[in-house]
Amino acid sequence: MSGEDEAMPDREGHRQAEDANRILWDEMARVHIRAYTEVQLLRDGREILDEIELREIGEVGGRRLLHLQCHIGTDTLAWARHGAAVTGVDFSAEAIACARRLRDELGLEAKFIQANIYDLPSLLSEKFDIVYSSRGVLCWLGDLGEWAKVVAHFLVPGGIFYLMESHPILNALEEQSPGLLSFAHSYFHLAEPMRWEPGGADYADPSHHLEHPSYEWTWTMSDVLTALLKAGLELELLNEYDRLFFRLFPSMVSEDGRWYTLRQYSDKLPLLFTLRAHKPG
Ligand SMILES: C[S@@+](CC[C@H](N)C(=O)[O-])C[C@H]1O[C@@H](n2cnc3c(N)ncnc32)[C@H](O)[C@@H]1O
Numbered sequence: 001m002s003g004e005d006e007a008m009p010d011r012e013g014h015r016q017a018e019d020a021n022r023i024l025w026d027e028m029a030r031v032h033i034r035a036y037t038e039v040q041l042l043r044d045g046r047e048i049l050d051e052i053e054l055r056e057i058g059e060v061g062g063r064r065l066l067h068l069q070c071h072i073g074t075d076t077l078a079w080a081r082h083g084a085a086v087t088g089v090d091f092s093a094e095a096i097a098c099a100r101r102l103r104d105e106l107g108l109e110a111k112f113i114q115a116n117i118y119d120l121p122s123l124l125s126e127k128f129d130i131v132y133s134s135r136g137v138l139c140w141l142g143d144l145g146e147w148a149k150v151v152a153h154f155l156v157p158g159g160i161f162y163l164m165e166s167h168p169i170l171n172a173l174e175e176q177s178p179g180l181l182s183f184a185h186s187y188f189h190l191a192e193p194m195r196w197e198p199g200g201a202d203y204a205d206p207s208h209h210l211e212h213p214s215y216e217w218t219w220t221m222s223d224v225l226t227a228l229l230k231a232g233l234e235l236e237l238l239n240e241y242d243r244l245f246f247r248l249f250p251s252m253v254s255e256d257g258r259w260y261t262l263r264q265y266s267d268k269l270p271l272l273f274t275l276r277a278h279k280p281g
Contacts, residue, residue, distance in 0.1 A: 012215070021214055024214050029072055044141070050259075062083060065128060066086075072102065073112060077102060081108065087126070091117070092114070099112045126215075134163065169270060198210055198211050237275065242269065244271040248266075
């Protein structure tokens with residue numbers, strides 16, 4: 001199965017799902033500015049970027065970095081601390097307001113733009129050395145082909161795109177009894193997003209029960225790669241890791257409160273992937 005087999009993307013349907021998701025993300029931004037441990041770590045001058053991404057992206061000093069789906073700007077500001085000239089983009093007005101307040105509090109240089117990434121090429125004329133996106137971004141996107149074109153559009157020739165994301169195999173799995181994962185959903189992309197009802201616990205503050213629904217798409221590894229290759233990018237690196245940045249399954253354990261593993265599946269199941277590609281120069 002591939003994206004080629006699906007019906008033409010329904011942009012109007014996507015917009016409705018995105019509008020609903022934006023309302024949810026406004027709610028979550030208000031929760032996350034209090035609940036994200038990264039906010040306090042940044043205030044304390046500590047590193048919040050992971051050694052994987054620091055190593056795989058390399059030196060960013062003096063380079064222009066565009067952060068797509070930057071949420072409350074924590075990672076964007078961390079890249080600014082490493083010397084990048086950063087621009088963060090998110091469609092949640094609350095998230096962007098939080099990001100700007102945090103930037104001002106920390107005294108860092110960063111530009112934050114409230115925009116749907118699909119609209120960004122008509123709103124922003126700059127080009128970038130690095131386009132970066134990470135941790136929980138793809139499921140909110142209804143059209144991966146268009147997303148990849150946006151990524152390619154903003155790169156200078158020779159510029160790199162870097163993605164760190166939960167592994168797509170996880171979309172198919174559920175923990176139906178403690179410690180035992182089973183295949184409960186399709187691995188493959190469906191044109192219609194999955195609707196999640198309100199009431200679920202927020203991933204950063206489980207005491208907060210979400211008041212709004214969400215609409216999420218699943219994408220396979222080949223969907224991601226094909227979209228980027230079709231947009232003209234050349235793949236440099238694709239890595240898989242057995243740790244995840246949030247507690248997806250109840251039996252996941254964390255030693256540092258930031259990265260989670262599945263003891264019974266360690267070394268057996270990928271939980272995370274990273275990807276680096278460049279625009280030919
Ligand atoms: C899980 S967060 C990104 C994770 C981020 N690394 C963090 O700080 O946790 C996903 C973000 O994507 C944003 N988003 C979802 N769809 C979007 C779209 N079409 N355009 C722009 N932002 C979008 C949401 O508002 C949210 O802030």
